[in-house]
Amino acid sequence: MRKALIMLSAVLISATGAKAGVWETNCSGCHNGVVAPTKEKLLKTFHSKGAFLSKVKEVVSKGKMPAGLPYEKAAEELYGVSTHHVSRKSVKKSGSRAVSEADPYAKYKRFFKPLPALPPVPADNPLTPEKVKLGKMLYYDPRLSRSKIISCNTCHNLSLGGDDNVKTSLGDHWKTGGRNAPTTLNSGFLKVQFWDGRAPTLEEQAKGPIQAHVEMNATPELVIRRLKAIPEYVELFKKAFPGEKDPVTFKNIVKAIAAFERTLNTPNSPFQRYLLGETNALTKEQKEGMALFVRYGCTACHNGPVLSDGQFHKFKWNNDLGRYKVTKNPADKYKFRTPQLLNVAVTAPYFHDGSINSLEEAVKIMAEKELGKRLSDAEAKKIAAFLRSLTGKVPLEARILPQLPGNNPE
Ligand code: HEC
Ligand code: HEC
Ligand code: HEC
Secondary structure, three states, rough: OOOHHHHHHHHHOOOOOOOOHHHHHOOOOOOOOOOOOHHHHHHOOOOOHHHHHHHHHHHHHHOOOOOOOOHHHHHHHHHOOOOOOEEEEOEEEOEEEEOOOOOHHHHHHHHOOOOOOOOOOOOOOOOOOOOOOOOOHHHHHHHHHHOOOOOOOOOEEEOOOOEOOOOOOOHHHHHHHOOOOOOOOOOOHHEOOOOOOOOOOOHHHHHHHHOOOOOOOOOOOHHHHHHHHHHHHHHHHHHHOOOOOOHHHHHHHHHHHHHHHHOOOOOOOHHHHHHHHHHHHHHHHHHHEEEEEHOOHHHHHOOOOOOOOOOOOOOOOOOOOOOOOHHHHHHHHHHHOOOOOOOOOHHHEEOOOOOOOOHHHHHHHHHHEEEEEEEOOOHHHHHHHHHHHOOOOOOOHHOOOOOOOOOOOO
């Protein structure tokens, strides 16, 4: 069992490796025989590429799989292209890059990377449906807070783009922490967590808000005591962490939440579909915005699959010292981690203090402070239009409220 889990994790980790094929990068993470059927099983069930793709259409339309993934390419990889050529008129594919002669903006694609379906999964916390299910319940359960009225979803509302759309979040006793809540969507792809990067992983990150006075203001002991008093939760922890004698621990609470967060990805935005070869997924204005985004050098920091380099850059904006608070290194004063830009259009207000409401204005401020350039209104509007194409669909499964067990079982 343990060996199987280690192997599974190795597959999941390699899922985002640079040389991995489409199947490895985008499909094998779920199609591991636990969440969905393995490659071997699929090859046995579907004898031709055509049959495979029509099944894919069906499951995607039912919302069981993320839309916008390169299914066609995966089918090519699995079944070969010898008998079923793609029609000549459609997008010509060269290597991993889709190039269309009809699209003069296609040359800008190389500055971006499509988002894989799953982020890297740490070897000691493999994804299983049981753990993701438990993590989802904990994410939505306000009993993780002292007051029993604040859950992760209060500030990272999965129907509102994974944040709360207020300047700075209201926590326990209506206190605010002075920083804007970033989205939890695609957070598994971030190299470090928080505006100042003080947590390296989602597991470490989740320990913070449960205990922070300005957020949920609980203690590990309090939360464990509450959960252990609910038999249904004890049962769910046993299923999610099989073989552990006393699985209701703080470590497992944050592991389950982190596992759930790794499923909150949006590889289906118009921009992702554009990167994968759907030339008309972006409007002309959005393509012009993309070109400006590259030409002005926004990609110097906003790069990689979530448009964040994971590095710290100076943004002197108010008296928040940023990264310096973590490292105490004077060179880190006023430095903040580049935030991701996926779904940025639905996560206003902007910047670490949520002080700016308009995306166009945030874009102008960035150009001025980070690049020393003044943008015209028209340019800012185009870049903002491009950023709006980064909005994807939150997986339906994550938005369906879980049924939480009551405190007083019958
Ligand atoms: C986020 C998880 C996830 C990802 C990523 C994913 N799938 Fe799926 N896939 C599923 C689930 C769940 C099902 C549904 C299984 C069911 O209906 O019981 C499914 C079903 C399928 C089926 C139909 C299987 C059957 O027997 O009916 C095919 C074919 C398929 N996926 C191909 C792919 C390909 C190709 C990729 C990558 C490009 C991919 N999937 C990526 C979760 C995923
Ligand atoms: C009271 C509101 C509030 C609650 C409740 C809350 N958060 Fe947050 N969350 C924030 C704020 C504000 C930040 C940014 C703080 C900072 O960077 O200093 C944040 C940051 C994060 C980040 C980092 C994202 C990034 O881009 O760096 C993740 C992930 C996250 N929270 C997940 C969670 C989880 C999981 C829970 C529940 C256990 C939770 N949060 C509960 C307000 C909240
Ligand atoms: C030198 C690195 C760097 C460059 C270049 C850069 N950014 Fe940023 N960007 C950052 C950092 C760091 C932040 C976080 C600022 C803060 O502390 O609030 C940020 C924040 C943002 C935000 C707000 C995101 C949010 O969720 O609040 C937007 C939008 C944005 N950048 C767009 C752009 C655009 C458009 C350009 C090009 C005109 C650009 N950036 C150039 C580093 C950079």
